[in-house]
Amino acid sequence: MDTPFPIGLVWLRRDLRVHDNAALYHALKHCRQVHVAFVFDTTILDALPRADRRVEFIRESLVELDTRLRELGHPDGGLIVRHGMAEHEVPALARQLGALAVFASHDDEPHAQLRDGKVRGHLAEHGIALHTCKDHVIFERQEVMTQSGTAFSVFTPYKNAWLRKVNDFYLKAYPVERHVAHLAPRPEAMRQPVPRLSDLDFETTNLTDLHIPAGESGAHTLLADFLHRIDAYGQRRDFPAVKGPSYLSVHLRFGTVSIRQLAREAHARMIAGSEGAAVWLSELIWRDFYVQVLANFAHVGAGESFKREYDAIHWDHGPHGHKLFEAWCQGRTGYPLVDAAMRQLNQTGYMHNRLRMVVASFLCKDLGVDWRWGEKYFATHLSDFDLSANNGGWQWASSSGCDAQPYFRIFNPVSQSEKFDAEGKFIRRYVPELAALSGKSIHAPWLVGELELQAAGVDLGKTYPRPIVNHAEAREKTLERYAVVKKKAA
Secondary structure, eight states: OOSOEEEEEEEESSOOOSTTOHHHHHHHHHEEEEEEEEEEEHHHHTTSOSSOHHHHHHHHHHHHHHHHHHHHSOTTOOEEEEEEOHHHHHHHHHHHHTOSEEEEEOOOSHHHHHHHHHHHHHHHTTTOEEEEEOOSSSSOTTSSOOTTSOOOOSHHHHHHHHHHHOOHHHHOOOOGGGGGGGBOOOOGGGOOOOOOTGGGTOOOOSTTTTTOOOHHHHHHHHHHHHHTTGGGHHHHTTOTTSOOSOOOHHHHHHTSSOHHHHHHHHHHHHHTTOHHHHHHHHHHHHHHHHHHHHHHOHHHHTTOOSSGGGGGOOOOOSHHHHHHHHHHHHTOSSOHHHHHHHHHHHHHSOOOHHHHHHHHHIIIIISOOOHHHHHHHHHHHOTTOOHHHHHHHHHHHHTSSTTOOTTTOOOOHHHHHHHHSTTOHHHHHHOGGGTTSOTTGGGOGGGSOHHHHHHTTOOBTTTBOOOSSOHHHHHHHHHHHHHHHHHHHO
16 A cells, blocks of 8 residues: 555444544545545344444444544545445445545454455455454454464463553554545535434434433543543442443444553553553453454354353253243343343343343353353343454353353352342342342342231232242252263263
8 A cells, every 4th residue: 555545435334433543544544535434234234123222322423423524624524324235335435436445444253254255345346445454452363372373262361461462552542633634525415414313214212311422522421430430440340339330331342432542541550550450451351352262263153152062052942941031031030130130231231241240140050041042132232232242251151162160150149149239229220129128138039028028019929020940959950951061071
C-alpha cells in the first residue's frame, strides 16, 4: 500500500467508533478520500427476535458515529448504511463509490470468516482489494505462542506470556484524528440518515429504561465512572448486588470503545500498584485468550468440546431434559440465586459474571443438560454476546474446555448464594415473591419452617417452585455421567 488509493471504503463491523479505530486509520493513511459504511447484515439479523437490544444498541451507536464523522470531516460526510447481505452490499457499494480498496478489522468467528471470504472474492472480481487488520484484541491468532510454537490451551501460562510481550507499542492508540481531512463527502444519493429500527423490521426494546448508554460517549461515561472504582474491583466484582464491574462488556463487543485504551488504563494502574487494576487486566487477557482459542482450534467454533473426549458424555436430551431446561430458562428452578440470575438476563440482556458461572454449572452439573443448549440461549439473550467468550465460559463451566476441573468445579447454588448475596439483595430484586424472607432463609426457602413461609407470603409449589433437583443427588449423578470421560481416556 505504498501508493495511495484515490478512494477507499471502511467497512465497520465490531469497531463502531472513530477514536483509535485501526481500519479507519489505515484507510485514512493510504487513501486520498475515505468513505465509511456499516451493513445491517440480514444473514445475521433474520435469525434474531424482532425486539433485540443488540440491534437497538448498534443503531443508537451508529447515529452518534454518523454525527461524529460529519463533525470531524466534511459536513456532507458521515456514515453510509446499508441493509442486506454483506457479501453483496459491500462489493456493490465499493463499486458505486469507485473505491479501489476496502478496509476492515479482523473477525475470527467462523461465520465471519466465510462472509469475509465471499466479500474478498466478489471484490477481487472487480480489481478491488480487501485489507483487514487487528483491532478488537491486544494479541490475536499466533501472536502469543508457547515456547514450542503451539497455541496456548491453558490460561495462566498464556497470561504470563501476554504480560511479558505487552508494551507501549501494543497499547498505543491509532491517531485517527490526524488524518480526518481525508474523510470524503457522501454522494448526494447516499446522504440518508441512519435507518430507524422500524425500517429494519425491528421493534424498540427496554434499552433506554435500562440506562445502558450507547456509542463512544456511552463507553467513555462508563469508563470514567469505573476508573474511580477500579482499585476495589478485586474485592467487589463477585457480588451481584454491588456496583463492582465496569459494565463495558457490550461496548467491547461492538467496539464502541478501544481495547487498547482499556488495557492501557489497566496496565498503567497495575504497574502503579493497583491490585484491582491487575485483576481487571487479567479479565481483559481472558478475553484475548478465548479469541485465540477460537482462531487456533477450529473444532471449538464448530460446536465441539475443546477436549473432544467430553463429547462422549450423555446429556439429558429427552422430554425430561427439555422440561428442566425450560425451567432454567424461565428462572423457575427453585434455587433463588439461579432464578434471579436468569430473570436478570431475560429482563435486561445482562448477567453478572459470577452468576454466569453459577447458572452454567447448574445447567450442566445439576440438571444434566447439554452445555450447548445454555450457550445457545445466552447467544440469543446476552447483549454482550461474543462467540469466543461465550463458548469459552460455557466450556469452562461444563469442564469440557480450557482450565477444566470436572471433579472439583461443581458449584453449590446455595453456598454460592450465601457467599455472594448474603443479605439476599440481588435475589429480592429479581425474585420479588421471596422478598419478605430473611437474608438467611432466602437462599434455600425449602428448608424454612412453614410459619415463616406463611408470614413471608411464600407458598412453595405455588408462589415459588420447589427445587427441581436435589443438589447433593445431582452432584453424584454428574460424577457418574462424567466417568465416561475417564473410561474413554483409559
